[in-house]
Amino acid sequence: MADWDVLVAGGGNAALCAAIAAARQGRRVLVVEAAPKFYRGGNTRHTRNMRCAHDEATSTLTGPYSEDEFFEDLMRVTDGNTDEALSRMMIAKSKPMLGWIQQQGVRFQPSLGGTISLGRTNSFFLGGGRSMLNALYRTAEGLGVEIRYEHEVIGLDIRERRFHAATVRSRDGEEVIRAAAFVAACGGFQADIDWLKQGWGEKAENFLIRGTPYNRGTVTRMLIDSGVMQIGDASQCHAVAIDARAPRYDGGIITRLDCVVLGVVVNTAAERFYDEGEDIWPKRYAIWGRLVANQPDQKAFIIFDAPNIPRFMPSLYPPISAPSLRELASKLELDPDVFERTINEFNSAVIDGKPFDTNAKDGNTTEGLAINKTNWAQRIETPPYYAYPVRPGITFTYLGVKVDHDARMVMADGAPSDNLFAAGEIMAGNVLGQGYAAGIGMTIGAVFGRIAGEEAARHVA
Known part of the structure; x- marks a missing residue:
């Protein structure tokens, strides 16, 4: 006889939604x-919002966001590298998720100032990720869910597509826990630098991990070794440019920088390397981790001037400032001549005259540069001048396990598993083959978490 009906591995948004369901x-x-x-809670601790389709404005959302628009945004950021049928299902189920998750005690608030272009599409958690997480824990415990911390799954007994038991290690030793159904919702492997190196090589040594050091992918490895189908590869992940002064682990949301569209980005050679105005920031901010990762020393600098200071949420760390471009270059240990030439050439190429609007592509561009800035181009000419040093910040990885529409794991031979379910980052690669849009990680966790919990409960019945 099983010790439990449902065993859930993990402690974040996806795990709690599964446990509650x-x-x-x-x-x-x-x-x-x-x-x-x-x-507790992995990356959920550091989140601010989630992206759900909705038909009309609400007290916290400024307008509608249709399923079709959501799907178009997903196709754009992934370049079509997604399971379209599964993604459409997730988007459809995201609409009732806004109501369901509030029924579990989660509260929303209007979009925060400085969070560029998110007021219509994304719902912000009142009090942030930890408040959202605390609400889910209170609800789960009120329903009788037992929570055990510092309990790591170190072994899985899976035979003939069926889960039988998990070996769990805690301070009290090892224990075998039997359950009628198993839900894996324990995140990616971003804290395992050696595993990251399989996709990135030695560059990974310079990566910063935005979340805790506990997401090492041990359950993912065991599931794949036990015959579950793998999706994705080790180089695909949600990677953003974060403050280079952040700690190696757990810097969280307060080290992220949203000011790329307001200035230019240069590498350690003081040269620009990509179009900072390619698209609306929430649809493109996650490409910058990968871009910086491919620069020398995996480091870059966001450069802007005085008028832009109030237009974005700052990092935990203050920007580096100077009264002149040459002095700023010296503080950044960049060649002053090259740096000054890069900024002056950019300024000379700016073709502006249209209203500056960070909520839409404004058409303020440059002309004649090897890499033009196609929107939001404005001269960097008003001192003091500012810079943020950035490195790649890895949020979560996309290599994981294949699931079907019931969040049931699929075995390597294509057959559905019997009682194995997955939700959240461990299966996010089904939706995110590459790229990212703000808030979609929480959508994947909540939607598939709820499905996994309900389907696991149905299996037990």
Whole structure:
């Protein structure tokens, strides 16, 4: 006889949505979280919002966001590298998710100032990710879900497409836990630098990990080794440009920088290397981690001037400033002559005259440069001048396990598993073959978490 109806591995948004959904069906649910209680929740601790389709404006959303528009945005950021049928299903189920997750105690607020272009598409959590997470934990525990912290899954007994038990290690030793159904919702492997190197090589040594050091992908490895189908590759991930002064782990949302569209980005050779105005920021901010990763020393600098300081959310760390471009270059340890030439050439190429608007492509561009800035081009000419040093910040990886529309894991031979389910970052690669749009990670976790919990409960029945 099983010890539990449903065993959930993980402690973030996806895991809690699965646990709550199963518990609401009357099932006995155990959640095992590898991290200590303070660090519970993985990347959910650092989130601010989630992206859901909706038909009209609300008290916290400024307008409608249709399923078709959501799907078009997803296709654009992934360049079509997604399971279209699965993604359309997720988007359709994101509409009722706004109501369902509020029923679990989560509250929303209007878009935060400085969060460029998100007020219509994304719902912001009142109090941020930790507040959202705390609400889900309160609801889960109120439904009788048992939570065990510092309990790491180190072994899985999977035979003939069926989960039988998990070996879990805690301070008290090792324990075998049997369950009628298993939900893997324990994140990616971004904290395993050696695994990242399989996709990125030695560059990964310079990557910063935005979340905790507990997401090492041990369950992902065990599932694949046990015959579950792998999707994705080790080089695909949600990677953004974050403040280079952030700690190696757990810097979180406060180290992210949203000011790229307001200036220019140069590498350590003081040269620009990509169009900073390619598209609306929430649809393109996640390309900058990969871009910086391919620059010398995996480092770059965002450069802007005084009028842009109030237009974005700053990092935890203050920008580096100077009264002249040459002095700024010296502080950044860049060649002053090359740096000054890069900025002056950019300024001379700016063709402006249209209203400056960060909520839409404004057509203010440059002409004649090897790499033109196609929107939001404005001269960097008003001192003081500012810079943020940035490095690649890895949020989560896309290599994971294949699932079907019921969040059921698919085996390597294409057959569905019997009682294995997955939600969140561990299966995000089904939707995100590459690229990212702001808030979609939370959508994947919540939608597939709810499905996984309900389907696991149905399997037990």
